[in-house]
Amino acid sequence: MAVDRRVARTRAALYDALVALILRKGYPAITVQDLLEEADVGRATFYAHFTSKEDLLARSLERVRDILAEAVSRTEGSWSIALFTHVAEFRPVYAALAGIAAGDVLRGAIRRVVAGFVAERLLPAPGIPAELQAQHVAGVFMTLLSWWLDRRPRLEPQAVDELFGRLLAGEVRLAF
Amino acid sequence: MAVDRRVARTRAALYDALVALILRKGYPAITVQDLLEEADVGRATFYAHFTSKEDLLARSLERVRDILAEAVSRTEGSWSIALFTHVAEFRPVYAALAGIAAGDVLRGAIRRVVAGFVAERLLPAPGIPAELQAQHVAGVFMTLLSWWLDRRPRLEPQAVDELFGRLLAGEVRLAF
DNA sequence: CACGATGCCGAACACGATGTTCGGTTATTG
DNA sequence: CAATAACCGAACATCGTGTTCGGCATCGTG
Structure with missing residues (x-):
């Protein structure tokens, strides 16, 4: 059984959001908040996949x-x-x-x-x-x-x- | 006129506190709080001398x-x-x-x-x-x-x- | 295609750190 | 000794973090 599509979608969205934000404002200035908005992902969801930025x-x-x-x-x-x-x-x-x-x-x-x-x-x-x-x-x-x-x-x-x-x-x- | 002794003392205390804390827990983990306690300096005083860690x-x-x-x-x-x-x-x-x-x-x-x-x-x-x-x-x-x-x-x-x-x-x- | 499981949402929450303000106290300089 | 400058400490608004929960959607499987 492959990875659940929802999981793949969420992670891809967060990876892309990270790159986009690094380009826009630099890594240190990024907050989890920013990532949530950029990736359009719920807060709880983020922490279900990653423990931190x-x-x-x-x-x-x-x-x-x-x-x-x-x-x-x-x-x-x-x-x-x-x-x-x-x-x-x-x-x-x-x-x-x-x-x-x-x-x-x-x-x-x-x-x-x-x-x-x-x-x-x-x-x-x-x-x-x-x-x-x-x-x-x-x-x-x-x-x-x-x-x-x-x-x-x-x-x-x-x-x-x-x-x-x-x-x-x-x-x-x-x-x- | 030389630098006020209190100023010199405060800054020296903060420099020393920084070194001590870097040795103890590493730079990234240091908070301004830690520096205040370690140097025994008031919060307002810190921000009168430095803008951030x-x-x-x-x-x-x-x-x-x-x-x-x-x-x-x-x-x-x-x-x-x-x-x-x-x-x-x-x-x-x-x-x-x-x-x-x-x-x-x-x-x-x-x-x-x-x-x-x-x-x-x-x-x-x-x-x-x-x-x-x-x-x-x-x-x-x-x-x-x-x-x-x-x-x-x-x-x-x-x-x-x-x-x-x-x-x-x-x-x-x-x-x- | 239907059902059980899994993942997501979103709101709320406690917590901790930040940076600023202000009145009162202490130390320094000349 | 007097004026000045620095310090204290407490309070405050603000922000980011990481967790929890019930309700909703989407998924893979039988």
Whole structure:
């Protein structure tokens, strides 16, 4: 037996409402009230499905992860350019999710998604703990993603991916 | 005329209360109520000095920035090892500030502080925008800092600084 | 297609946190 | 010592939260 249609409808309405409100006013400013009005759902109903707006966010991110994973597995080339390209398609949503303006709360969650991809594709470097390496690559990815969406939104995904390679390769140098 | 002693006392009490509460229960869970009780300050008094707990946090971070800047300028060696060493001294506070457990809200703010240091010390690499480079280095620093405080708290500052150099140098490689 | 189950509505409620106001008290400065 | 400035504390309106309940609709199944 499949999921009850009413359940599916309610949850979809709330997922959509969350995205719409994130775009409109940013995640931290969203209240459960807003979600109820936007999704046209009763208060009791909301709490029958989710325990809080954070819970709703967490489950939404599971969907994002699946979508990203699917986008990557469907592509021939490198995983990073697949991600950048996919992000470019849905730029407004991801800009709101990853950008500075929308708050830092979500970045950690998205970052964890990326770290998952990275962990499977590491060529271990001796003397650097594997977990740190995964975190490092995910961090560089997130930094670049934020910068791209915030400051250079017209850049092509290929160009961004090339920058990604150069940052990872250590082309940036400091004066000590 | 200097600052009124009562003003100084009140603000100091609130700064200390903020740190204490961050250590005890994490930043997001803190309420203004908690701060009032912890600092033993009247409600009206709090709002005479700060507009919200976010405001209090922002001003506290200005103090952190000054402390870090002073720690760096007082050191002979590289800025990064100065920062790592200083952080090691006040590990519990920074662990709560930068760690995953305390939430991601604060990381952006601390990151901005670090980015300030970095921007002045870049050796520009051709073809990579300077702002991205600064963000990149600050990002790598924050990633490493979080990993250190969360996962390897017993590591020596020098060892961490060495890892910092190797991450920046591009020793981490991926299979595409 | 009909019936029992399941999900939804909407209103009401207690609770806790916010940010403001005001009159009275205490500390500071010069 | 006197004027000034800061603090207290209590009260208040407002808002968001999370829960409860009875009545209504929609669903999947027999």
